Amino acid sequence: xxxxxxxxxxxxxxxxxxxxxxxxxxxxxxxxxxxxxxxxxxxxxxxxxxxxxxxxxxxxxxxxxxxxxxxxxxxxxxxxxxxxxxxxxxxxxxxxxxxxxxxxxxxxxxxxxxxxxxxxxxxxxxxxxxxxxxxxxxxxxxxxxxxxxxxxxxxxxxxxxxxxxxxxxxxxxxxxxxxxxxxxxxxxxxxxxxxxxxxxxxxxxxxxxxxxxxxxxxxxxxxxxxxxxxxxxxxxxxxxxxxxxxxxxxxxxxxxxxxxxxxxxxxxxxxxxxxxxxxxxxxxxxxxxxxxxxxxxxxxxxxxxxxxxxxxxxxxxxxxx
Amino acid sequence: xxxxxxxxxxxxxxxxxxxxxxxxxxxxxxxxxxxxxxxxxxxxxxxxxxxxxxxxxxxxxxxxxxxxxxxxxxxxxxxxxxxxxxxxxxxxxxxxxxxxxxxxxxxxxxxxxxxxxxxxxxxxxxxxxxxxxxxxxxxxxxx
Amino acid sequence: xxxxxxxxxxxxxxxxxxxxxxxxxxxxxxxxxxxxxxxxxxxxxxxxxxxxxxxxxxxxxxxxxxxxxxxxxxxxxxxxxxxxxxxxxxxxxxxxxxxxxxxxxxxxxxxxxxxxxxxxxxxxxxxxxxxxxxxxxxxxxxxxxxxxxxxxxxxxxxxxxxxxxxxxxxxxxxxxxxxxxxxxxxxxxxxxxxxxxxxxxxxxxxxxxxxxxxxxxxxxxxxxxxxxxxxxxxxxxxxxxxxxxxxxxxxxxxxxxxxxxxxxxxxxxxxxxxxxxxxxxxxxxxxxxxxxxxxxxxxxxxxxxxxxxxxxxxxxxxxxxxxxxxxxxxxxxxxxxxxxxxxxxxxxxxxxxxxxxxxxxxxxxxxxxxxxxxxxxxxxxxxxxxxxxxxxxxxxxxxxxxxxxxxxxxxxxxxxxxxxxxxxxxxxxxxxxxxxxxxxxxxxxxxxxxxxxxxxxxxxxxxxxxxxxxxxxxxxxxxxxxxxxxxxxxxxxxxxxxxxxxxxxxxxxxxxx
Numbered sequence: 001x002x003x004x005x006x007x008x009x010x011x012x013x014x015x016x017x018x019x020x021x022x023x024x025x026x027x028x029x030x031x032x033x034x035x036x037x038x039x040x041x042x043x044x045x046x047x048x049x050x051x052x053x054x055x056x057x058x059x060x061x062x063x064x065x066x067x068x069x070x071x072x073x074x075x076x077x078x079x080x081x082x083x084x085x086x087x088x089x090x091x092x093x094x095x096x097x098x099x100x101x102x103x104x105x106x107x108x109x110x111x112x113x114x115x116x117x118x119x120x121x122x123x124x125x126x127x128x129x130x131x132x133x134x135x136x137x138x139x140x141x142x143x144x145x146x147x148x149x150x151x152x153x154x155x156x157x158x159x160x161x162x163x164x165x166x167x168x169x170x171x172x173x174x175x176x177x178x179x180x181x182x183x184x185x186x187x188x189x190x191x192x193x194x195x196x197x198x199x200x201x202x203x204x205x206x207x208x209x210x211x212x213x214x215x216x217x218x219x220x221x222x223x224x225x226x227x228x229x230x231x232x233x234x235x236x237x238x239x240x241x242x243x244x245x246x247x248x249x250x251x252x253x254x255x256x257x258x259x260x261x262x263x264x265x266x267x268x269x270x271x272x273x274x275x276x277x278x279x280x281x282x283x284x285x286x287x288x289x290x291x292x293x294x295x296x297x298x299x300x301x302x303x304x305x306x307x308x309x310x311x312x313x314x315x316x317x318x319x320x321x
Numbered sequence: 322x323x324x325x326x327x328x329x330x331x332x333x334x335x336x337x338x339x340x341x342x343x344x345x346x347x348x349x350x351x352x353x354x355x356x357x358x359x360x361x362x363x364x365x366x367x368x369x370x371x372x373x374x375x376x377x378x379x380x381x382x383x384x385x386x387x388x389x390x391x392x393x394x395x396x397x398x399x400x401x402x403x404x405x406x407x408x409x410x411x412x413x414x415x416x417x418x419x420x421x422x423x424x425x426x427x428x429x430x431x432x433x434x435x436x437x438x439x440x441x442x443x444x445x446x447x448x449x450x451x452x453x454x455x456x457x458x459x460x461x462x463x464x
Numbered sequence: 465x466x467x468x469x470x471x472x473x474x475x476x477x478x479x480x481x482x483x484x485x486x487x488x489x490x491x492x493x494x495x496x497x498x499x500x501x502x503x504x505x506x507x508x509x510x511x512x513x514x515x516x517x518x519x520x521x522x523x524x525x526x527x528x529x530x531x532x533x534x535x536x537x538x539x540x541x542x543x544x545x546x547x548x549x550x551x552x553x554x555x556x557x558x559x560x561x562x563x564x565x566x567x568x569x570x571x572x573x574x575x576x577x578x579x580x581x582x583x584x585x586x587x588x589x590x591x592x593x594x595x596x597x598x599x600x601x602x603x604x605x606x607x608x609x610x611x612x613x614x615x616x617x618x619x620x621x622x623x624x625x626x627x628x629x630x631x632x633x634x635x636x637x638x639x640x641x642x643x644x645x646x647x648x649x650x651x652x653x654x655x656x657x658x659x660x661x662x663x664x665x666x667x668x669x670x671x672x673x674x675x676x677x678x679x680x681x682x683x684x685x686x687x688x689x690x691x692x693x694x695x696x697x698x699x700x701x702x703x704x705x706x707x708x709x710x711x712x713x714x715x716x717x718x719x720x721x722x723x724x725x726x727x728x729x730x731x732x733x734x735x736x737x738x739x740x741x742x743x744x745x746x747x748x749x750x751x752x753x754x755x756x757x758x759x760x761x762x763x764x765x766x767x768x769x770x771x772x773x774x775x776x777x778x779x780x781x782x783x784x785x786x787x788x789x790x791x792x793x794x795x796x797x798x799x800x801x802x803x804x805x806x807x808x809x810x811x812x813x814x815x816x817x818x819x820x821x822x823x824x825x826x827x828x829x830x831x832x833x834x835x836x837x838x839x840x841x842x843x844x845x846x847x848x849x850x851x852x853x854x855x856x857x858x859x860x861x862x863x864x865x866x867x868x869x870x871x872x873x874x875x876x877x878x879x880x881x882x883x884x885x886x887x888x889x890x891x892x893x894x895x896x897x898x899x900x901x902x903x904x905x906x907x908x909x910x911x912x913x914x915x916x917x918x919x920x921x922x923x924x925x926x927x928x929x930x931x932x933x934x935x936x937x938x939x940x941x942x943x944x945x946x947x948x949x950x951x952x953x954x955x956x957x958x959x960x961x962x963x964x965x966x967x968x969x970x971x972x973x974x975x976x977x
Contacts, residue, residue: 038804041513060456062878065667066650069879072664100650102664145928155352156655181352181922182652184915187793187803188737194791197609197926210792210814327899331637338644338659345658353929354921356651356658360644367640373633382898385690393686397891400682400866404883407874416867423685423863428692441864445871453497453511455875 025058026253027086029070036087037061039251043115043271046279052270067092068101075108079256082263085112090158090249093303097310098156098320106307110264111300112253113271115280116289118204120162120223120247121235125193126216133221133241136200137170144177150198152186152207159186161310162223162247163202164317166238169245175317193217204249205232206288223247228290250292252299268296323382328375335368392426399423411460412450417442467595474826477524478834486521486529487831491838494536499544501681501865503872504553504673505537505741505781506797513805523809523824528831530805534798535587535835538741538781539843542579542774543850547572548865550681554672555741555777557907558749560680562762562769569765572851573709578767579774580843581716582723584836586775589727590734590782591832594789598818601735601783602790608736610922611934615943616736617916620743622947623750624905634901642909643916645670652914653921665881672910674873674882678889679896679903681869686894688862709847711767719771722752730776734783740796741780742911746904748776754950782832789813789825 026040037059044057062070067088074086086109096106122133130136140147151159160182164175172178181198183189186207193201194216201208201217209231211217222228222235223245238245255267272295274280284291294302314320342360385393403419421438425431449455477483490512497508509530516526541556546563559579566575593601608616624635648659649669660666729751730744752772753762762769780796787793792813794800806813811821818825853861873882893903920934927933935941 037510058456060878061876063668064877064879064881065664068664068667098655100655100667102662148926154650154652154655179925179928181925182918183922184652184918185794185800187791191606191737191787191791191793192609195606195609197922207792210816214815216815323899341659342647346656347654352653352921352925353927354653354924356654356656359917359920360647360658363640363644363647366636367644370633370637370640374631374637377631377633379631379634379900382900384898389690389692392689392692393894396686396689397887400870400887400890401884403870404880404887407870407883408880412871416871419870420863420867423689423866424859426689427859427862429859437860437863441867445864445867449871449875453493453503453875455511455871456878457871457875 024053024055024083024085025060027070027074027084028059028061029067029086029088029092030061030063035089035251036067039087039089039115039253042283043253043274046274046277046283047270049279050274050277052273066095066100068095068104071101071104071109074254074256075104079258081256082259084259085253085255085267087251088254089251090306091153092254093306094156094158094161094310097307098314106303107257109254109257110259111303112255112264112267113275113295113299114250114252114292114302115271115275116284116287117248117250117292118206118288119228119290120159120249121201121203121205121208121219122163122166122221122223122238123190123193123201123203123208123212123217123219124199125196126218128199128218130200130220131218132236133166133238133243134170136220137167137172137243140167140178141170141172144179147200148179148181148198149200149202150181150183150189150192151202152183152189154182155180156314157182158247158249159189159202159204161313162245165247165313166221166223166243166245168313168316169243190217204288205235205290209288224290230285248290248292250294250302251289252294265296271295322378323384324378325375328371328373328378331371331374332368335364335371338367339364396423396426407458409460412457413442413446414460415458416445470822470826471595471830473823474828474830475833477823477827478528478830483525483528483831484834486525487532487835487838490529490532491536491539491835491842494533494538495540495543495839495843496536497533498537498540498542498556499552500872501544501550501552501677501869503537503876504541504797505534506801507673507876508533508537509798509801509805513801516805523811523821524827524831526805526809527802527824527828528835530802531828531831532835532838534802535778535781535832536839537798538587538778539580539583539839541777542583543576546575546579546770547850547853548684548861550684550865551676554676554907554911555745555773555780557676557680557742557904558745558773558777559770561749561773561904562764562766565763565765566767566770567854571708571765572854573847574711574715574767575770576847576850577709577844578711578715578719579770580840580847581711582719582726582771582774583778583843584840585723586727586730586778586780587782587832587836587839589724590731590779591829591836593731593779594782594785594832595829598786598790601786602815605735605737605787605791607939609937610919610926611936612940612943613736613919614916614923614934615940615947617912617919619943619947619950620746620908620912621905622951623747623754624908631900634899635905638896638901638903638905639909642906642911643913644909645675645906646910646913647917652918653925665879669914670885670910671873671877671882672907673876674886675889675910676907677869677873678886679893679906681865682886682890683893683897683903685862685866686890687897688858690894709851710844715767719768722756722768722771723775725755726752726772726775727779730779731783733776734780734796735786737787737791737793740784741777742908744780744783745773745777746908749773750950785832789817790815 026044028037028040030036040059047053124130149163153159160180167175167178186203189201190211192198219235221238223238225246227233342357345356399422403415407415417438420441421434424437425434450457497503512533516529541552542559544550544552545556545559546567549560549564551557551560563575648666650657650667726748729748733744733747749772784796784799788799788803794803923933
C-alpha cells in the first residue's frame with residue numbers, strides 16, 4: 001500500500017512539475033468551483049491547448065468581498081504586472097457601480113476582453129396560467145404581493161436588477177414593490193419555482209435550460225437583443241413582446257492598471273484569437289454561453305456604459321444614494 | 322468565580338452585539354423581516370444564556386500559572402507574526418521559523434527543533450505545493 | 465430489471481484498468497485530504513479538477529476520479545478526529561465526541577476500523593438509495609419550501625442540548641455565538657453589510673473552515689503549550705497503546721442497528737439541498753444518543769457514538785448526489801464543485817440527466833460502489849499505519865498540526881486575514897474549553913446560521929410579512945413537533961438518567977459495548 005502511495009504521489013508530483021513552470025497567472029476572486037474560478041481554469045486550459053501560452057496558466061484563488069478583495073489586491077499591490085489577468089463578470093460591474101468595493105472604481109484597472117455572455121431569462125412553472133412577459137408584469141402591476149420572483153443573486157444583484165429593469169420598462173412606477181426573493185444560486189431558485197413556493201424565476205439561460213428541456217418550466221422571455229439560435233430559438237425575446245430590456249451576464253477579464261501597452265495588446269490579441277477559435281465555440285456551446293465579442297477599447301466603453309446604467313437604476317430604486 | 326465573570330462578559334458581548342446590530346444601515350429595499358430581526362433574537366438568547374451561566378456557575382476550572390499564560394501569549398504573537406510575514410518572506414522560511422519556535426517551546430532541544438522545523442516546512446511544501454498544487458506564498462526567492 | 469441492466473452497463477464502463485487506477489488514486493488522495501485539518505472534501509475535489517483536465521480525461525473517468533476523492537475525504541475526516549481530537553473536515557466534528565475518548569482509552573485501532581466499517585455501510589446504503597429512490601426523493605425534496613427548511617434547522621438546534629455538555633446554558637451560549645458569527649457579512653437578502661465594521665475581508669462572512677480549524681486544531685496546540693505536554697510522552701500513555709486494530713464481532717453486531725438507523729437519517733439529510741453532510745452526522749449522533757444512551761456512556765467513548773456519525777455523514781454524502789444529479793441543485797459545498805465539473809464536461813444535471821446521459825450516470829454510480837469497496841479495503845489494513853501517528857511525540861506532532869492548519873487555510877483563500885481570524889478562533893477555543901463550553905454548537909451555528917435565517921426571511925417575505933407561514937404546512941408542523949419533543953423530553957429524561965447514574969456509579973466500571 002505504501003509503495004502504491006509513493007508511486008501515485010510521484011506521478012501526480014511529476015505532472016504538476018512538468019506543467020508547473022508558470023509564466024502567467026489568473027486570479028479567480030472566489031473559492032475554487034465558482035463561476036470566476038471556472039472562467040480562469042477553462043480559459044487557461046484553452047489558451048494552452050491552442051498554443052497561445054507556453055506553459056500552464058496558474059490559477060490563484062483570492063476570495064472575499066464578492067471580488068472586492070482581489071480587486072483591492074490588484075490595485076494596491078500588483079499594479080505593474082504584465083503577466084496577470086483577473087476573471088470578472090457582470091457581477092463585478094454591478095458591485096463597482098454600487099460602490100460595493102469600498103474605495104475602488106472601474107477605471108483603476110484595464111479591461112481586457114469578454115469571452116461570452118449568458119442572457120437573462122424570466123420563467124414560470126409549466127402549469128402556470130401566465131404565458132407571456134406582459135401577462136406576468138400586469139399581474140405584478142395590479143397586485144405586487146401576489147407574485148414572488150425568485151433569483152439566485154442577492155437583493156440589488158444582477159438577477160434582481162433584470163426584473164426591475166423589465167418592470168421599469170413596462171411602466172411599473174414603484175419598482176420597489178416587486179417582491180423579489182433571493183436564493184443561494186439559480187438552481188435553488190428554480191427548485192423553489194417547481195416546489196410552488198414562488199411564482200416566477202429570474203436567472204441566466206444556462207441555469208434554466210435543463211428544466212425547460214424536461215418540460216418543468218416555461219421561459220416567458222429571454223432578455224437578448226434578438227432570438228438565439230439552436231435549442232433556444234423558441235424563447236421569445238422581451239423586446240418582441242414590447243418590453244425593451246436587454247440583460248447579459250458577460251464573462252471576461254481585467255488586468256492591472258499599470259500593465260504596459262505592449263502586454264495589454266498581447267493579452268487582448270490572445271483572448272481575441274481564443275474567442276475566434278473552434279475550441280472556444282465548442283466550450284461556449286457546452287456551457288450555454290451566447291456570443292458577446294468585445295475587446296480592448298470596445299470592452300472598456302462597454303463596462304463604463306453598463307456601470308453608468310446600473311448606477312442610474314440603483315439610484316432610482318434606492319439601493320444606493 | 323470564573324463562570325460569573327464569563328457570564329458577565331457574555332452579557333456584555335450580547336449588549337454590544339445588539340448595539341452593533343442596531344447600527345446596521347437598512348437599505349430602502351428591505352424584505353418583510355429586515356436584516357436586524359434575526360441578530361436581535363440571537364442577542365437576546367445570548368444574553369439570557371449568559372445570565373443563566375452567571376447565576377448557576379459550574380465548578381472552577383484550573384487556570385494556568387502566569388508563566389504558562391505568558392507562554393501561550395508568546396505563541397499567539399509568533400503565529401500572528403507568521404501570518405503577517407508569510408506573504409513577505411515566502412512560505413518555506415516563515416514556516417521553518419514558526420515550527421522551530423513551537424517545537425522548541427514544547428521542550429525539544431534547540432538544535433533538534435531547528436531540524437524538525439526545516440523538515441516540517443519542506444515536507445508540507447512538497448505535499449501541498451508539489452503534490453496537491455495549491456498556491457502557497459512565494460516570497461522574494463520564489464518559495 | 466431495468467436497473468440491473470443499467471448498473472451492469474455502468475460497471476462495464478467503470479471497470480477498465482485506467483478507471484480503477486483513477487479510483488485508487490482518488491480514494492487515496494481524498495483520504496489524505498480529508499484527514500488534513502483545513503482541507504475538506506469540497507476543496508479536495510476543487511484542487512484535483514486541474515489534474516483531471518491536465519490528464520485530458522473524458523467525462524466518466526473525470527467523474528470517477530473526483531467522486532473517489534469526495535468519498536475518500538468523507539472517510540478520511542474521521543482519522544484526525546479520533547487520533548487528535550481535531551476534525552479533519554466539518555462533518556467529522558461529531559466523530560470527535562466519542563472517537564477521541566476511545567483513543568484515550570487505548571482503543572484507537574478499534575475506533576478507526578469501526579468507523580471505517582460504519583462509513584462503508586453508510587455510503588453503500590446511500591448509493592443504493594440513490595439508484596432506487598432518486599425520482600421519488602426529488603419529489604420529497606420539493607416538499608421543502610423555505611418555511612420547512614427553517615423548521616428543520618430549528619429541529620437541529622433543539623436537539624443540541626442532548627449532544628454536548630451538562631450545562632444547557634453553555635450549549636445555548638455556544639449555539640448563539642455560532643449563529644451570531646454567521647450573521648457577519650453582506651446580508652444576502654438586502655445587500656447591506658452587517659457587523660463588518662467596514663472591513664472588506666468580512667463582506668463574504670467568516671469561512672466556517674477557518675472557524676473549525678481555529679477552534680479545534682489551534683486550541684489543542686495551546687492546551688499542549690499550557691501543560692507543556694511536549695516532553696512528557698507519558699502524559700498520553702494510554703493513547704499510545706493502540707489496542708486491537710479490528711473491531712470484535714460482538715461490537716460490530718452491537719453497532720449494526722446504529723449504523724442502519726444512522727444511514728437512513730443521514731441519507732435523508734443529504735437529499736435535502738442545503739442541509740448536507742454535517743447535518744447528517746449531527747442528527748444521526750443526537751438521535752442515537754437520544755434513543756440509546758441509557759447509561760450516559762455517550763461522549764465517553766461509546767462505539768455507537770463513533771458508528772452513528774460516520775454512517776450518517778457518509779450516507780449524507782451519497783444523498784447529496786440526488787438533488788445534484790436530478791435537480792442541478794448542490795446540497796453541499798462539495799456537490800457545488802462537482803456540479804461545476806459536470807457543466808464543464810458538457811453534462812447538464814437536471815431532470816433529464818438520467819435519460820440524456822444514462823451512461824455517465826450509471827458509470828458514476830458504479831464508480832461509487834467501486835470507490836467504496838476500495839476505501840474499505842484500504843482503510844482497514846491501514847489502521848495500523850494511521851495509529852502510528854500517536855507514536856510521534858506531541859512536541860513534534862502539535863507544531864506540525866498547527867502549520868498544516870495554517871497552510872490548509874492559506875492555500876485555499878490566499879489571505880493573511882483569514883489566518884489572523886483563525887488565530888482569534890484558536891484563542892477563543894482555548895478559553896471556551898477551559899470554561900467547559902462545548903465547541904460543536906458554535907460550528908453548527910456558523911454552518912447553518914445563514915441558511916436558517918435566509919429561509920425564515922424568504923418564507924415570511926413570500927407570505928407578505930405573515931409569520932404564521934412558518935407553521936403553515938403539515939410538514940412544517942410535524943417538524944416543529946419533533947423539535948419541541950426533542951427539546952422538552954430530555955429535560956425530564958435527563959434527570960432520570962442522572963439519578964440512575966448516581967445510583968450505580970460506585971458499583972460499575974463502564975464497559976460500553
